[in-house]
Amino acid sequence: xxxxxxxxxxxxxxxxxxxxxxxxxxxxxxxxxxxxxxxxxxxxxxxxxxxxxxxxxxxxxxxxxxxxxxxxxxxxxxxxxxxxxxxxxxxxxxxxxxxxxxxxxxxxxxxxxxxxxxxxxxxxxxxxxxxxxxxxxxxxxxxxxxxxxxxxxxxxxxxxxxxxxxxxxxxxxxxxxxxxxxxxxxxxxxxxxxxxxxxxxxxxxxxxxxxxxxxxxxxxxxxxxxxxxxxxxxxxxxxxxxxxxxxxxxxxxxxxxxxxxxxxxxxxxxxxxxxxxxxxxxxxxxxxxxxxxxxxxxxxxxxxxxxxxxxxxxxxxxxxxxxxxxxxxxxxxxxxxxxxxxxxxxxxxxxx
Amino acid sequence: xxxxxxxxxxxxxxxxxxxxxxxxxxxxxxxxxxxxxxxxxxxxxxxxxxxxxxxxxxxxxxxxxxxxxxxxxxxxxxxxxxxxxxxxxxxxxxxxxxxxxxxxxxxxxxxxxxxxxxxxxxxxxxxxxxxxxxxxxxxxxxxxxxxxxxxxxxxxxxxxxxxxxxxxxxxxxxxxxxxxxxxxxxxxxxxxxxxxxxxxxxxxxxxxxxxxxxxxxxxxxxxxxxxxxxxxxxxxxxxxxxxxxxxxxxxxxxxxxxxxxxxxxxxxxxxxxxxxxxxxxxxxxxxxxxxxxxxxxxxxxxxxxxxxxxxxxxxxxxxxxxxxxxxxxxxxxxxxxxxxxxxxxxxxxxxxxxxxxxxxxxxxxxxxxxxxxxxxxxxxxxxxxxxxxxxxxxxxxxxxxxxxxxxxxxxxxxxxxxxxxxxxxxxxxxxxxxxxxxxxxxxxxxxxxxxxxxxxxxxxxxxxxxxx
Numbered sequence: 001x002x003x004x005x006x007x008x009x010x011x012x013x014x015x016x017x018x019x020x021x022x023x024x025x026x027x028x029x030x031x032x033x034x035x036x037x038x039x040x041x042x043x044x045x046x047x048x049x050x051x052x053x054x055x056x057x058x059x060x061x062x063x064x065x066x067x068x069x070x071x072x073x074x075x076x077x078x079x080x081x082x083x084x085x086x087x088x089x090x091x092x093x094x095x096x097x098x099x100x101x102x103x104x105x106x107x108x109x110x111x112x113x114x115x116x117x118x119x120x121x122x123x124x125x126x127x128x129x130x131x132x133x134x135x136x137x138x139x140x141x142x143x144x145x146x147x148x149x150x151x152x153x154x155x156x157x158x159x160x161x162x163x164x165x166x167x168x169x170x171x172x173x174x175x176x177x178x179x180x181x182x183x184x185x186x187x188x189x190x191x192x193x194x195x196x197x198x199x200x201x202x203x204x205x206x207x208x209x210x211x212x213x214x215x216x217x218x219x220x221x222x223x224x225x226x227x228x229x230x231x232x233x234x235x236x237x238x239x240x241x242x243x244x245x246x247x248x249x250x251x252x253x254x255x256x257x258x259x260x261x262x263x264x265x266x267x268x269x270x271x272x273x274x275x276x277x278x279x280x281x282x283x284x285x286x287x288x289x290x291x292x293x294x295x296x297x298x299x300x301x302x303x304x305x306x307x308x309x310x311x312x313x314x315x316x317x318x319x320x321x322x323x324x325x326x327x328x329x330x331x332x333x334x335x336x337x338x339x340x341x342x343x344x345x346x347x348x349x350x351x352x
Numbered sequence: 353x354x355x356x357x358x359x360x361x362x363x364x365x366x367x368x369x370x371x372x373x374x375x376x377x378x379x380x381x382x383x384x385x386x387x388x389x390x391x392x393x394x395x396x397x398x399x400x401x402x403x404x405x406x407x408x409x410x411x412x413x414x415x416x417x418x419x420x421x422x423x424x425x426x427x428x429x430x431x432x433x434x435x436x437x438x439x440x441x442x443x444x445x446x447x448x449x450x451x452x453x454x455x456x457x458x459x460x461x462x463x464x465x466x467x468x469x470x471x472x473x474x475x476x477x478x479x480x481x482x483x484x485x486x487x488x489x490x491x492x493x494x495x496x497x498x499x500x501x502x503x504x505x506x507x508x509x510x511x512x513x514x515x516x517x518x519x520x521x522x523x524x525x526x527x528x529x530x531x532x533x534x535x536x537x538x539x540x541x542x543x544x545x546x547x548x549x550x551x552x553x554x555x556x557x558x559x560x561x562x563x564x565x566x567x568x569x570x571x572x573x574x575x576x577x578x579x580x581x582x583x584x585x586x587x588x589x590x591x592x593x594x595x596x597x598x599x600x601x602x603x604x605x606x607x608x609x610x611x612x613x614x615x616x617x618x619x620x621x622x623x624x625x626x627x628x629x630x631x632x633x634x635x636x637x638x639x640x641x642x643x644x645x646x647x648x649x650x651x652x653x654x655x656x657x658x659x660x661x662x663x664x665x666x667x668x669x670x671x672x673x674x675x676x677x678x679x680x681x682x683x684x685x686x687x688x689x690x691x692x693x694x695x696x697x698x699x700x701x702x703x704x705x706x707x708x709x710x711x712x713x714x715x716x717x718x719x720x721x722x723x724x725x726x727x728x729x730x731x732x733x734x735x736x737x738x739x740x741x742x743x744x745x746x747x748x749x750x751x752x753x754x755x756x757x758x759x760x761x762x763x764x765x766x767x768x769x770x771x772x773x774x775x776x777x778x779x780x781x782x783x784x785x786x787x788x789x790x791x792x793x794x795x796x797x798x799x800x801x802x803x804x805x806x807x808x809x810x811x812x813x814x815x816x817x818x819x820x
Contacts, residue, residue, distance in 0.1 A: 236752075250762075252737060267752035270719065274750075280743040282762050285734035289762040293747060296755045 028086025057161020094128035168194035192226035207240025409532025504540035538568035635661030674707030704735035
């Protein structure tokens, strides 16, 4: 495999894919008509139906690897006007017995439905590997919330490609939490196909140790009055490397659309590497597109104030970091999940 | 006001489009070969090291691929470009000695008049050679050197040899290598320590021949504590065949020195403008770029500032106006390579009638550049939905002690603003033109008065017939 993007992943080979045998799916009450199935090689009607929608995601090598080797995942069909109140949760916990998660997820949300799906990727042992593809079809007026938490072990590799086809007045809200693994590449693409389609992406990332991340968020505006919002907060420390790519792509015909993207990164050490590439592509005049990016250190005055209140420097920094993540984390409606993420961040900051 | 609904192709570009009859004293064969280069070098009576340099650059050119990103260059057929044309005159120091047809061209462009009124010195290049060069006597007395680069190569060989293509080596990219092989003409400026040149110097590059290339080299050295404003102007008449401009500008700004480099580029719509500009700034020095890109079929132009000394500063102010059939890929690169360096980028682009404006930029802050600050702002205005406008700024940070802000906006003239102006009795077209002029005002105010007027005229030319 050749060098992968700016991270320059040299001599990378896909590991041998073995079965993923652990239980990973939990859910509450499913309303009538909802079809939720685990994916395996014999039960994949939805996958076959949607196979033609080839996506690039983090890269063709990775998505075609998923197509050929998937060993887990779900297919979810939500009928019209159905609201799944309890979130559906997928927890993949890789270990020596189940070292690879190659998940393929298809979510079809019919008109006027509402649903929340949580993906949580963790790993216990070194050299675990995750490569996945998630496709979301949000039909008219539906709302789909996807929360993806990646907190794998510092020696693991993570690749994740996500795409949503969003019809008129439908909304897809992505929340991405990237705080683990050694090498991580993720891509979230939203195609705003019709009138007033809406895609929102909120993400946080934490780069510590020697972690390298390539995070790409793409919003393709095709429909009139479509709306997109990318909001990213990050912290980099130690020798971490991060590449942020935010793409707002206004296609011809996307009149009166609006897209906003923002990235704020706090840099804590002189050894970090931070690349940001916010792209605005535009073929339609009657749109509003905006991007903003900023990078800097923790404000000395803030630190000084907190320390004058009796916090030591580490605690003070920790508090400021938490505060910068807070606006994104507050979008997660489950308290327990939010606390879990905050604990994980604290743990990683303390170890670092 | 009369409504004008002509297509942009039919617009009278006025003075810029008047062609002279194509006469020449010597021209090279089409295309590029060892023989062509040896001939150019021989015509110019160059020292051996320069001939060798040209041949080495040709090898590099042949070994490098055409850039795969940005503009589509497949219509650019190097085999059909004439790389060297010596006009029918020698270099003159008085306009009266310049042949009438060439002199009239520059008269129409307003150069001799500007020289009389507001410039300290002027160089004028016609096709491949500089035909006129003059500088006020008091500047010569102050030790300032302003001459065509061929003469500089004879008279100041050691300086030229020390700096020539050291900042933009031929290995940089394919068209830098091409430039190294076939360069001809351009200006050389040397401002000695502590000298303050308070009125600008200007070089004007005019490409008259069809199917030709212009490859001028501009080399400016501003010594410690000195100060200079240099203006570059470019234009060419419209032909049906493609022309190529692959110039190179190397600017050396020494300690505490300031250089302002202004460009108004108004090439015709058959021009591939693949120019390379770079400045190296020492301790507490300042480079200020003012760049207006209006013409050409394809432009790929990214003036680069390398802030090498502590406290160095760069400022980039640019405007790009893309219309029918134009792909203007412009932007700027800034490398913060020393502590406490600052940079400001302020870029505006306008696209209309199917034009494609692309802002492509790079900001790089190296490991050692602690305490650096940078702000980048890009704004794009689209006047219709046949046009395209893209923004791609790359930010690479290798250091934490910095303060970086970036903003970009894309959109069109708001209906409210037009409605307001119309309610005040201004008709729609004038209202739009007013808003566009307001949009570019931060750029025009950076220019000397007569260039601001020229820029406004250009915008009027470009806007006529665009609405309705």
